[in-house]
Amino acid sequence: MNSVLALALGPRVAPLGTHEIPAARAAALVLATAACAHSPLGTPQLNLVSDADMNALGEQAFAEAKAETPETKDAAVTAYVRCVAAAIADEVAPGQKWDVRVFESPQVNAFALPGGRIGVYTGLLKVAEDQDQLATVLAHEVAHVTANHSKARVSAALASQAGVQLTSALLGGSGAANQQLLGLLGAGVQYGVLMPYGRGQETEADLIGLDSMAKAGFDPRASVKLWENMSKASGGKEPPTFLSTHPSNEGRIDDLNARMPQALKLYEQAQAAGRRPNCPQPGR
Incomplete structure (x- = not known):
């Protein structure tokens, strides 16, 4: 301990x-x-939890997700998602092995967890129309992990009045405190605990993810189309799960467009260096 x-x-x-x-x-x-860390974009973050503890939480959350929803039996779909995820992972964490699972569910959702774990729901593939749009989502989710957003959230919770209960959960407890703790990892919807990232962290994940996908050789312009598709997918009804846990705002696309010139330069450099992902998309 x-x-x-x-x-x-x-x-x-x-x-x-x-x-x-x-x-x-x-x-x-x-x-x-307490150690005070900073995100990749310079935002101060509270750091009260070790990487080992966060990895253990990620493993627990991933195990629950796998128990909750069956994986797809479509090998082509799994290969496609893993191809896109591998290109992103190779860029942001060279040499780290990521466990990527595709869940058979209409949820329009995906998540990444500490310790190198990624989950994608097949419903997302109906909205993310190509590899570049899928890369947008995966790069965004991985950015939350690499920027230590979930660690900052858990640390903040430990420093709050709920600290004792959450610490008990961190040490192997169960019940409501445990579900709240897992919800802080950004995958809380699986457990009925809606704990979306804050606007600042969302913006950071958008911008860091945009750079990451571009460096990996994916077209960053697809990010704008992806968010447009997400909005259309709501159809005036219940929004896609991804939007409910990653609140959209009118400035999101504006922020992406403002950073687009830099991302396009990174994309052009990646293309010139031979980084040209070609992930066969099932049904296309």
């Missing part, structure tokens, strides 16, 4: 001999000594 989690446990802890530290004071000590 790391020292931060030890201090978060209570109601009283005694790390130094027989001198007990009240839980409130312990929490203050945690916040006073």
Whole structure:
């Protein structure tokens, strides 16, 4: 157990001999000594959780997702998704092996989890019309992981009044606190816990993902079309799951277009370097 989690446990802890530290004071000590990290775009982030703990949470969430929804039996669909995911993964984390699963479900959704895990629902493939649009979604989700957005959210929760309950869940608990903790990873919809990322993190994931897909050789202009498709998919009714957990706003496409010149330069460089993904799309 790391020292931060030890201090978060209570109601009283005694790390130094027989001198007990009240839980409130312990929490203050945690916040006073907590490491402050920054996202790739420079946003300050609270860092109270180790990579090992986050990876363990990702593994738990992925196991629950696999138990909840069957994987597709269509080998061609799985190969297509894994091809796109591999190109993104090779760009953002060279040498890291990612476990990519395709779930048979009408949900228009996808997620990435700490520890190198990606889940894609077949319903997404009806909205993401080609490899470039699919790359938009996957790069966005992977960006949440590489930018440590879920770690920042879990850290913030540990520093809040819910810290003790969430710490218990982190150490192997169950129940509502456990579901809330898993929801902080950005895949909470699987557990009936809707915990969308904040607007700032969403914008970061959009922009980091845009650069990542371009560096991998996918056309970044497809990102705008993807979000247009997402909006159309709602049809004035219940929005796609991806939109409900990744709130859309009128400035999203504007932000992407503002960064597009930089992304296009990265795309052109990738193309010139021979990075030209060609993932066979089933039915096309």
